[in-house]
Structures are given as C-alpha cells and as structure tokens.
Amino acid sequence: MQKFIRNKGKIEEIKPFKSKNGKVFARLRGMKDVLPDEYRYWSLISKKINELTKTYGYKRIDTPILENAELYERSTGKTSDIIAKEMFSFIDKNDDKIALRPEGTPGIVRSYVEHGMFNLPQPVKLFWLGQVFRHDKPQAGRFRQFTQIDLECIGEKGPVIDAQLILIAYNFFKELQIDIMIQINSIGCSECRKAYINKLENYYKERGNRTKLCNDCKRRLGKNSLRLLDCKEDQCIAISADAPQIIDYLCEECKNHFVKVLEYLDEVEVPYNLNSHLVRGLDYYSKTVFEIWPIDADDSNVEVSRQLALGGGGRYDGLVEYLGGRPAPACGFGIGVERVILKIKEKNIPLKDDDQADIFVAQLGDQARRKAMILFEELRRAGLQVRQDFSKDSLKNQLEVANKLGTKYSLILGQKEIVDGTILIRDMESGIQEVVDFKKIRQEITKRLNNEIK
RNA sequence: GUGGCUAUAGUACAACGGUUAGUACAUCGGGUUGUGGUCCCGAUGAACUGGGUUCGAUUCCCAGUAGCCACCCCA
Numbered sequence: 232m233q234k235f236i237r238n239k240g241k242i243e244e245i246k247p248f249k250s251k252n253g254k255v256f257a258r259l260r261g262m263k264d265v266l267p268d269e270y271r272y273w274s275l276i277s278k279k280i281n282e283l284t285k286t287y288g289y290k291r292i293d294t295p296i297l298e299n300a301e302l303y304e305r306s307t308g309k310t311s312d313i314i315a316k317e318m319f320s321f322i323d324k325n326d327d328k329i330a331l332r333p334e335g336t337p338g339i340v341r342s343y344v345e346h347g348m349f350n351l352p353q354p355v356k357l358f359w360l361g362q363v364f365r366h367d368k369p370q371a372g373r374f375r376q377f378t379q380i381d382l383e384c385i386g387e388k389g390p391v392i393d394a395q396l397i398l399i400a401y402n403f404f405k406e407l408q409i410d411i412m413i414q415i416n417s418i419g420c421s422e423c424r425k426a427y428i429n430k431l432e433n434y435y436k437e438r439g440n441r442t443k444l445c446n447d448c449k450r451r452l453g454k455n456s457l458r459l460l461d462c463k464e465d466q467c468i469a470i471s472a473d474a475p476q477i478i479d480y481l482c483e484e485c486k487n488h489f490v491k492v493l494e495y496l497d498e499v500e501v502p503y504n505l506n507s508h509l510v511r512g513l514d515y516y517s518k519t520v521f522e523i524w525p526i527d528a529d530d531s532n533v534e535v536s537r538q539l540a541l542g543g544g545g546r547y548d549g550l551v552e553y554l555g556g557r558p559a560p561a562c563g564f565g566i567g568v569e570r571v572i573l574k575i576k577e578k579n580i581p582l583k584d585d586d587q588a589d590i591f592v593a594q595l596g597d598q599a600r601r602k603a604m605i606l607f608e609e610l611r612r613a614g615l616q617v618r619q620d621f622s623k624d625s626l627k628n629q630l631e632v633a634n635k636l637g638t639k640y641s642l643i644l645g646q647k648e649i650v651d652g653t654i655l656i657r658d659m660e661s662g663i664q665e666v667v668d669f670k671k672i673r674q675e676i677t678k679r680l681n682n683e684i685k
Numbered sequence: 686g687u688g689g690c691u692a693u694a695g696u697a698c699a700a701c702g703g704u705u706a707g708u709a710c711a712u713c714g715g716g717u718u719g720u721g722g723u724c725c726c727g728a729u730g731a732a733c734u735g736g737g738u739u740c741g742a743u744u745c746c747c748a749g750u751a752g753c754c755a756c757c758c759c760a
Contacts, residue, residue, distance in 0.1 A: 257733090260751070285729080312758050316686065334760090338749035363760085368686070371753065379760065461758095512758070522759090540760060567760030595719055645719060659721075 256309035260369070263425055263569070271582050272572040280360070280380055287399055289358035289382055292340030294338035296362065300330035306337040308514025311453065317365040319375075323635075331364035334352060335381035336515075336547070336563060337476045337554070343385050344556035353386030353559070357507060360568075372539050372570045382544075383563035385551060389489045392562050393519040393546055394495030400523055400542055400564055409574045410526040411541060413501060416477070416509040417489040418457070420517050420550070423482040430475050432456050438470055460508040476507040485518055492519055510543055515553070519562065520545035525574055540575065589616040589680055591633035591659075595626055597644035603644045606654075606672070612675065640679065642672065 258264065264269035265273065282293070300320040307314050319331040332338055342348075350357045359381040366375060382399060384392050387416055397413055404411045415524055435444070435452055444459075445451070447468050451458045460471050481489065496503055504520075511520045523542035544564020552558040590610060600621055610617040620632045626643065633641045643655035643664075654672050655677075657664045667675050 257751080269709075316758080365759080367758075368751075370755095374759095374760095377760065542760065565760065570760060575738085593720085626719050627721075634721040641721085643720075647719080655720095662721085664720085 235572055241289050246567050255421060259375070261369035261373075263374050263376070269572070272575055273568070273584060275345050275575075276407070276571060277360070277382075278404050279403060280358070283399055283403055284358040284382065287356070287395065289356040289384075292339060292342065292357045292359050293361060294335070294342050294359070296332055296333075296364075297329050298332055298338055298341070300339050301327040302331055302341055303330055303436050306340070306511075306515055306554060307334060307442070308474070311514060313317055313365060313512060317367050319355070319364045332361075332514075333359065333365050334363055335379055335565060336383060336550070339381065339563075340385070340554050340556070341381050342548050343559075344551060344554050349386065349557045349559060352604075354392065355385045357381075357383045358387070359383070372488075372567075372573045374569060378568040379565040380568060381563060383561060385561040386559045386561075388548065390519075390562035392493035393488075393492045393498070394501075396544065396564055397492075397496060397503075397608075398499055398501055400544075400566065403566065404523065404541070404571075406599060407575060408578065408580050409541070409571065411523050412504040412526055413517070413521055414506040414509050414524055415493075415496075415503045416520040417481060417485060417492075417518050418510065418516060418520055419477060419481045419485045420547075423480060423485055424477070424517075427475070427480040428456050431459070432479060434474055435459060435470070440474075444470065457510040473510065475531075478505075478507060488518055494675065509624045511543065515547040515550040516545040517548050517672075518546040523564075523566070531616075539570055540567075541570050586619045587616065588636045588638045589640065590618070591636065591638040591641040592617060592619045592627070593626060593629040593633065593641055593643045594621065595624075595643070599644045599649055602649060603642075606644070608643070610673065613677075615620060615676065622641055640676065642676075 244645060279388045303318060313333050316651075318333045321329055323329045339357055343355060343357075349573060349628050359379075361379065361381075362376055363379050364376050367373060369375060380436045382396060384396065397415070401411070401413065419427060432453060435448075435456070440665055443447065444467055448459050455666070459467065460474060478486070480487065493503070509522060511522075521544060522540045525539070525541055542564055544562070546560070546562040548560040551561060592603050592610070594600045603619070604621060607621075618633070618636050618638060621627055623629050623632065626645075630641060639659055641659055643657060643658045645655075646667075648654050648669070651666075652669050653666050655664050656667050656672070656675060
C-alpha cells in the first residue's frame with residue numbers, strides 16, 4: 232500500500248504503490264464485500280426492521296458518514312475506547328479534523344438540534360441504518376466498516392420508552408429466531424453516579440490494592456473506576472463480586488425510573504438479566520443501560536462461544552443539551568447487522584426465497600427473440616413474475632436457467648410457433664408441454680397460475 | 686493496540702524439498718440438428734508478497750500483509 236507523509240501541507244508519497252499480486256487491488260483490512268448471495272440476509276433484516284419501526288412509529292433518518300471529529304470527541308467521549316483508540320479521523324484539505332462516524336447517535340442528535348426538531352411533536356422517534364467505522368483489530372463479526380441499525384427516541388423522559396425500545400430489540404431478535412438475553416443496569420444520573428463512584432473507589436482501595444488487581448484495573452482505578460466492575464480477570468472478578476452495587480446508591484428519581492423500566496419489561500414478558508457489572512463505554516449514558524447478548528445454541532454444538540454483543544444502548548438525558556439543543560431527555564440503541572447475519576447463518580435458519588418466479592420466456596432464432604421480448608414486456612406489465620435470458624441462443628441453456636430460477640412454466644417460442652401463430656407452454660415439474668394459440672397465452676397462463684393457488 | 690494459530694483454483698479441502706501440484710462442488714463445453722433437473726465425458730482455473738537456507742522451496746526459516754482465535758473493547 233502507498234504510504235504518505237504530510238510535508239508543509241503537501242502530501243508526499245514515501246513508499247511506491249505495489250498491488251498485491253499484480254492482478255487485483257485487495258480489499259482494505261477489516262472491510263467486507265456483500266455479495267448477492269449474502270444479500271438475502273440483508274433483505275430479510277431490512278424487511279423485519281421496517282415492519283417493526285413502522286408499527287412502533289420510528290421514522291427513517293440518514294445522516295452523513297463524515298462529521299466533524301469533535302462531535303464524537305465531545306459526546307461519545309474523548310477517553311472512550313471508541314474515540315481514543317478506534318476512530319478513523321483525518322485532517323482534510325481545509326485543515327479541518329474530520330471523522331468517519333464511529334456510531335450513529337451523535338450525528339442523529341446533531342441533526343435533531345440543527346433542524347430544530349424540538350419543534351416537532353415530542354418525542355421524536357428516529358430509525359437509522361448506516362455504515363459506521365472503527366479502527367479495531369478485525370475478527371469474525373468485527374469489521375472496520377460495519378452496519379448499525381439505530382433507534383433513537385428524543386424528547387421523552389418516561390421509563391416506558393426505555394422498556395419499549397428494549398422490547399423492540401427483543402422482538403427483532405425473537406422474530407429472526409435468534410436467542411438473546413438482555414443485560415440491563417442503571418448507571419444513574421450524573422449526581423448519584425458521582426457518589427457511587429466515590430464509594431466504589433474506596434472499596435477498591437481498601438480491598439483491591441491489598442489483594443492483587445490486574446494491571447489494567449490498577450490503571451483504571453480513579454480514572455474510569457466504573458470499568459473495574461467489567462474486568463474479566465479472575466482476581467478482579469473475585470473482588471468485584473462483593474463490590475457495592477450501583478442500584479443501591481441510585482437517587483430516588485433514578486431508582487424509580489429503573490424500577491419502572493423493569494416492571495414494564497416484566498409486564499410484556501421480556502426476559503432480562505440484571506447485570507450490576509454492566510457499564511457502557513460511552514460518556515453520554517445515564518440511567519438505563521443495556522446490551523443484547525446472544526445465547527449459544529446448545530452444548531451439543533462444539534462451537535466456541537463468542538460472546539459478542541449483538542446490540543446495546545441506553546438513556547442519554549444530557550446529550551441534546553450538551554450538543555447545544557434545548558434540553559431533551561432521550562434513549563436509544565444500536566444493533567450490529569453483520570453480527571446478526573452471522574448468527575442467522577450459524578443457526579441455519581432457512582431463508583424464504585422471495586425471488587420466486589412463475590414463468591420463463593424462452594426463444595429460438597432472431598425473429599422469435601423479437602416477438603418474445605414483446606411478450607415478456609407484456610407479461611411483466613400484467614404483474615406476472617416473469618424471467619428471461621435473451622442473451623442465450625440454445626433452448627437447452629435457457630431451460631437450464633429456468634430450472635435454476637425455479638419457474639413453474641416455460642413458454643417456448645421458435646420459428647415453427649411463429650409460423651403457426653402458437654407458443655409452447657411447458658410445465659417444468661412434469662415436463663408436459665402443450666401447444667397454445669399465441670393470442671391466448673396470457674389467459675392460459677393466468678388460468679394455470681390461479682388453479683395452482685387452490 | 687497485545688499475544689497465538691493459519692495462508693494452495695471461485696469455494697471447501699489434499700499431497701509433496703525435485704519433471705504434468707490432486708479431489709469435490711461451482712463455472713464453461715459436449716453426449717448429433719429445438720428441451721432443464723439425474724448420469725457420463727471434456728475444458729478453464731491455484732501456491733499471498735518479499736527476502737533467506739538449498740544444486741533445487743508451494744513445502745524449511747524470517748519479515749510484511751491478510752484471515753481466524755484469545756485479550757482489550759464493543760456492534
């Protein structure tokens with residue numbers, strides 16, 4: 232790959248370009264092509280999410296891929312991993328610091344503020360689907376460019392919104408036959424969180440330093456103390472097991488809010504796991520936070536369990552104001568589409584073929600081809616699911632295509648039929664063919680297709 | 686970002702320090718002239734890149750690159 236250096240504002244090449252094998256330019260690390268075969272999964276997912284967002288009243292919004300890098304630094308948080316370690320950012324020709332969006336929420340909130348959406352009936356419910364970028368080390372289900380579905384509800388503080396968003400996510404996975412567990416916690420508002428962190432730090436200072444904390448945690452303590460709860464090192468788990476739990480330190484309002492969220496979830500029978508160690512890495516969260524974890528198929532499956540989160544979200548009551556808008560509470564979540572597809576593939580859930588074709592138009596000879604093209608257009612306009620491959624000359628090849636497409640009937644038009652004013656209709660399953668008057672072919676086809684439905 | 690494993694046709698895999706690097710699926714062509722799904726025959730098609738060891742490297746060693754796994758973190 233070419234390497235460049237910036238020299239007095241000019242970009243200079245320091246390493247000449249060399250293609251990988253002289254034939255092709257290889258994909259960049261962590262990037263992925265979505266090929267037609269896989270696109271079936273994408274269609275399934277967009278169909279499902281479109282249904283859900285429609286019924287729950289979420290309207291589609293798109294925002295630019297490029298934003299001012301500061302937007303993310305100030306909202307997601309300069310010290311968060313996503314920003315500090317993983318954000319794709321660069322200086323553009325105007326010497327502005329630009330970022331490829333590492334997540335959806337800040338851009339959506341920016342848009343809400345910029346377009347004065349507080350003048351719309353509140354809350355504003357938004358649905359977003361787009362590519363996001365993180366410069367992470369790639370792994371299965373972890374890409375540098377990946378796709379997120381985001382639902383954001385801005386302008387409502389009631390806990391029913393939190394619960395309903397979780398319900399939507401739950402429905403989404405359930406209807407795709409993916410087994411998940413909601414991990415949920417509350418990290419309180421800025422007030423009660425501060426008090427809790429104090430308590431936590433004291434606990435760790437007393438208990439943690441004497442016993443051994445892992446190196447990461449020693450560093451975290453005092454800087455990002457909430458993260459101590461999250462550590463997977465055995466010695467740290469042992470200590471964090473008895474650590475004070477934040478829900479015991481929530482203020483009255485935060486506590487009531489959280490209890491309400493859980494009650495609503497119970498009401499609609501969404502299973503969840505109260506995970507007092509769940510802490511989310513983004514600065515703007517308050518009160519409710521949750522993640523969506525897959526449940527591994529079963530023990531008979533030897534597969535190594537990849538506990539990659541399929542989604543996550545929470546409440547962010549302060550962000551709108553922080554980004555310069557009129558104060559508005561908000562809540563939202565994101566889902567990683569590639570990971571969902573991975574799960575669907577893993578489970579071998581059969582996909583319905585939504586490309587079911589009924590009729591194939593085959594032709595032999597140039598004269599027949601012209602007439603067949605006209606017939607094809609006619610059938611298409613009549614709303615029939617009709618297919619063709621006029622680029623092929625031999626009947627053999629055309630029937631082969633018809634077979635692969637799974638059409639029920641093939642119409643065969645050759646020189647002989649043109650002379651007689653007829654056309655052949657071939658039942659692809661039985662192989663039985665009939666000669667039909669060319670003028671009556673449309674009636675004949677519709678008759679046969681209608682009979683089949685019975 | 687740290688550590689480990691891997692790298693062969695489009696895909697999944699195999700063998701080998703030495704002449705034509707195999708198999709399956711896929712693709713294309715054929716099994717008489719106008720008939721698909723099964724079967725048979727044939728063809729196309731590959732050693733990630735760079736360096737080293739060696740008479741000789743796809744094979745052994747090193748580096749780069751990429752993928753995977755664990756960690757970090759997350760979607």
